[in-house]
Amino acid sequence: MALQGRRGKLRDVRSPERSSITAVGDVREALQALKASMRDLLAAVPGMQGFRPVDLEKALGVDLKLAWKLTHIAQSGDPFACVRHLPGPLGIKITAKAATKCGVPRDTVTQMIAAMSFAQEVGLKWAGNKRAFELLSANLSTAQDGRFISEHRRKLYEGGMHVWGMRASTAFRVDVIAPDARGKHVDCITVRGFVDLERLRFDASWRLESAAVIDDVGKLNTRRTLTPLEPCPSAQPPYLIPSLCSAALPQLRPSMLGKMQGLELGEGEVGRASVATVVHGCGMRRIQPIGNSAGHSGIFQVFRLRTPSEAQVMVFAVHRSLLADGVQPDATVYSDLNAAPERSMQYSLGDRLHCGVELARLPKGIASVRVDGVPRLAAFLEDRMRGLAWDPSEFVVFRAEVNFPPIPSSLALEVPQPGA
Numbered sequence: 001m002a003l004q005g006r007r008g009k010l011r012d013v014r015s016p017e018r019s020s021i022t023a024v025g026d027v028r029e030a031l032q033a034l035k036a037s038m039r040d041l042l043a044a045v046p047g048m049q050g051f052r053p054v055d056l057e058k059a060l061g062v063d064l065k066l067a068w069k070l071t072h073i074a075q076s077g078d079p080f081a082c083v084r085h086l087p088g089p090l091g092i093k094i095t096a097k098a099a100t101k102c103g104v105p106r107d108t109v110t111q112m113i114a115a116m117s118f119a120q121e122v123g124l125k126w127a128g129n130k131r132a133f134e135l136l137s138a139n140l141s142t143a144q145d146g147r148f149i150s151e152h153r154r155k156l157y158e159g160g161m162h163v164w165g166m167r168a169s170t171a172f173r174v175d176v177i178a179p180d181a182r183g184k185h186v187d188c189i190t191v192r193g194f195v196d197l198e199r200l201r202f203d204a205s206w207r208l209e210s211a212a213v214i215d216d217v218g219k220l221n222t223r224r225t226l227t228p229l230e231p232c233p234s235a236q237p238p239y240l241i242p243s244l245c246s247a248a249l250p251q252l253r254p255s256m257l258g259k260m261q262g263l264e265l266g267e268g269e270v271g272r273a274s275v276a277t278v279v280h281g282c283g284m285r286r287i288q289p290i291g292n293s294a295g296h297s298g299i300f301q302v303f304r305l306r307t308p309s310e311a312q313v314m315v316f317a318v319h320r321s322l323l324a325d326g327v328q329p330d331a332t333v334y335s336d337l338n339a340a341p342e343r344s345m346q347y348s349l350g351d352r353l354h355c356g357v358e359l360a361r362l363p364k365g366i367a368s369v370r371v372d373g374v375p376r377l378a379a380f381l382e383d384r385m386r387g388l389a390w391d392p393s394e395f396v397v398f399r400a401e402v403n404f405p406p407i408p409s410s411l412a413l414e415v416p417q418p419g420a
Contacts, residue, residue, distance in 0.1 A: 031079035165201030193279035195373030
């Protein structure tokens with residue numbers, strides 16, 4: 001009945017007297033109803049271990065591409081952002097049949113079908129055709145993210161730096177992904193660190209997390225060998241990249257948390273005397289098979305943040321052979337308040353945070369990678385890539401940024417592999 005009531009109101013979109021602003025509001029309302037019905041359907045699927053596409057693929061028995069669309073409709077923070085994930089009539093039919101077969105209540109399935117059909121109907125009447133609907137929605141979604149008010153996150157940052165005794169102007173990470181020499185697995189180089197890392201309390205020690213490979217079920221792969229990207233003086237811990245760090249560095253020492261390697265800043269100077277740019281990284285071989293496989297459904301890069309920072313920047317460079325035409329990553333910030341100790345990647349719908357992630361493709365590729373405070377970063381990346389016989393011109397590069405990111409949280413970039 002609720003859907004029918006909204007339908008009677010939204011059908012007025014066809015009236016020439018209605019303003020475009022009102023029409024946009026009506027379309028937004030229909031998309032909100034679709035999101036709610038999709039969330040209800042996914043919540044009713046028996047055996048769902050999480051809300052990632054791979055979880056729905058296993059629990060519902062649909063292919064990964066369709067599961068990708070359904071989960072992203074449910075998780076879209078902005079209703080207009082879900083428009084590009086709307087499945088066609090066949091996808092809706094397959095979803096309804098699979099949901100009914102696995103035990104989802106018939107009323108829940110019926111509501112999803114009605115909401116999906118109505119959102120598409122109203123959207124097409126508003127925009128004129130499917131392509132225009134997608135373009136208009138994308139523009140509205142971008143504008144809404146651009147107006148996102150970050151004042152509360154700023155206050156969280158200011159409070160956090162006093163509580164934890166540390167802060168940074170920028171937390172950044174660059175991941176470069178390419179096929180290995182045999183074309184069977186994915187290799188990676190990762191560079192990460194902090195610009196203007198500052199200690200605000202004498203007794204504040206801090207741990208810098210190093211790279212790790214974790215599969216879809218949260219299992220840490222400890223067999224992958226990490227290789228330094230630059231020789232370090234013996235007095236410095238491994239994986240540090242001195243050429244990208246500031247001249248003056250705080251005392252750093254290797255650390256272990258369980259089976260996880262990392263770097264730790266000991267106690268030391270406070271205030272401006274402690275400010276430093278610290279950059280570390282490594283190379284990793286054969287981190288996962290190419291294509292859909294047990295434990296790996298796609299490329300899921302997670303930038304976990306535990307340090308109060310004014311900005312979080314993540315650059316993702318992927319070889320074009322690993323990216324389907326026209327695909328760009330889904331960028332999402334997840335809360336880690338409920339993160340499992342074993343670092344599971346199975347986030348739930350409730351873990352999603354609406355932080356206005358700015359995602360852009362860099363048209364000039366690796367050469368245009370910029371992080372304020374690390375001026376030689378692009379040249380360093382190109383040099384290491386050529387050392388691995390990787391041609392920088394063959395990589396598609398994306399940049400995601402969050403202003404005043406909350407902690408503890410993770411910025412995740414996710415893309416399906418071609419053919420998955």
